[in-house]
Amino acid sequence: MSETMISTAPEKRAAVSIKDLNKTIGKRHILHDITFDAYEGEVFGFLGPNGAGKTTTIKMIVGLLSIDSGEVSICGNNVVKNFEKAMNNVGGIVENPEMYKNLTGYQNLWHYGRMRSGITKERIDEVAELVGLTNRINEKISKYSLGMRQRLGVAQSILHHPKVLILDEPTNGLDPAGIKDLRDILKNLAHKEGVCVIVSSHLMSEMELMCDRVGVISKGVMLGVYSIADLLAASEGETEDYVIRTNDSVKTLSLLSGYNASCNENGDVELILPKESDNAGIADVNKMLIENGVLLYTVSLKPKKKLEDVFIEMTSNEQEGGQIV
Ligand SMILES: Nc1ncnc2c1ncn2[C@@H]1O[C@H](COP(=O)(O)OP(=O)(O)OP(=O)(O)O)[C@@H](O)[C@H]1O
Ligand SMILES: [Mg+2]
Numbered sequence: 001m002s003e004t005m006i007s008t009a010p011e012k013r014a015a016v017s018i019k020d021l022n023k024t025i026g027k028r029h030i031l032h033d034i035t036f037d038a039y040e041g042e043v044f045g046f047l048g049p050n051g052a053g054k055t056t057t058i059k060m061i062v063g064l065l066s067i068d069s070g071e072v073s074i075c076g077n078n079v080v081k082n083f084e085k086a087m088n089n090v091g092g093i094v095e096n097p098e099m100y101k102n103l104t105g106y107q108n109l110w111h112y113g114r115m116r117s118g119i120t121k122e123r124i125d126e127v128a129e130l131v132g133l134t135n136r137i138n139e140k141i142s143k144y145s146l147g148m149r150q151r152l153g154v155a156q157s158i159l160h161h162p163k164v165l166i167l168d169e170p171t172n173g174l175d176p177a178g179i180k181d182l183r184d185i186l187k188n189l190a191h192k193e194g195v196c197v198i199v200s201s202h203l204m205s206e207m208e209l210m211c212d213r214v215g216v217i218s219k220g221v222m223l224g225v226y227s228i229a230d231l232l233a234a235s236e237g238e239t240e241d242y243v244i245r246t247n248d249s250v251k252t253l254s255l256l257s258g259y260n261a262s263c264n265e266n267g268d269v270e271l272i273l274p275k276e277s278d279n280a281g282i283a284d285v286n287k288m289l290i291e292n293g294v295l296l297y298t299v300s301l302k303p304k305k306k307l308e309d310v311f312i313e314m315t316s317n318e319q320e321g322g323q324i325v
Contacts, residue, residue: 015196021070045211046200054200091162127155204311218315241302247295
């Protein structure tokens with residue numbers, strides 16, 4: 001009997017599962033039925049403008065804020081019913097991590113590690129290396145720059161090998177090189193060590209480079225969860241848009257009557273061609289215009305909409321005139 005190979009896509013396991021989460025502080029209903037899953041082995045971006053409810057949600061995940069209604073589970077442990085088990089699987093930085101300025105980076109890690117079992121000197125050296133602080137780990141933190149403190153915060157939060165790492169706006173204050181380093185560290189933790197990494201941000205441009213999926217939140221409402229690869233493919237589209245500048249737009253438009261062409265606000269002609277025609281389609285158009293006596297000045301590709309613009313449209317406060325509500 002011949003053996004049949006059955007290949008199945010690897011099953012995605014939710015490391016953090018959030019269902020119908022609600023929070024009211026004072027008279028303000030801050031979170032409305034927030035629901036999403038973040039998987040093992042992925043970097044999940046929690047993306048939303050200022051005041052959207054990111055920090056509030058994260059605080060509820062890590063047990064710093066009580067839950068009004070709804071559920072949060074970490075590796076299958078409900079954070080209310082099974083608090084300790086749930087928290088054993090989480091590492092994170094929410095707002096400013098607590099550190100002792102008069103102690104060195106190493107001493108801070110050692111001090112923090114004492115609260116957990118099984119943290120060895122080797123593990124401290126390992127995390128210091130991972131976040132690029134080996135050369136400065138024996139200096140007092142009062143001498144650290146903001147970016148170095150951020151790195152130490154990441155080192156501290158992964159010390160105990162958590163299955164879930166949650167970082168609230170981790171790139172705040174980092175320089176471009178620091179952002180890239182952090183991105184690489186987080187991607188490695190997710191993709192090589194299977195950690196579920198959740199990072200919040202208000203910048204899609206940053207999430208696009210760092211995350212596998214993003215959950216978009218606005219005014220306490222989850223607008224959707226999207227894979228970055230799908231978003232990029234959708235924004236690429238199946239057509240190319242050209243802007244054609246000639247000496248006679250009216251004549252150009254009439255010559256292109258069989259095409260999907262129109263005049264834009266600058267008086268130039270915009271032409272949409274299917275992508276699969278490659279360059280042949282635009283070459284035919286150029287030839288035809290020239291043969292009909294049109295002076296062709298420029299033909300340019302119209303830039304595609306950036307994901308950042310898509311996100312801003314999705315979450316814009318048009319009715320409030322840009323005001324935070
Ligand atoms: N302790 C509190 N008391 C009253 N309102 C609060 C409190 N904490 C947060 N809020 C309100 O909840 C809303 C969400 O705040 P949150 O800090 O979660 O937003 P965020 O998405 O993290 O924004 P940012 O990008 O500015 O950090 C805001 O309107 C904020 O004013
Ligand atoms: Mg915040």
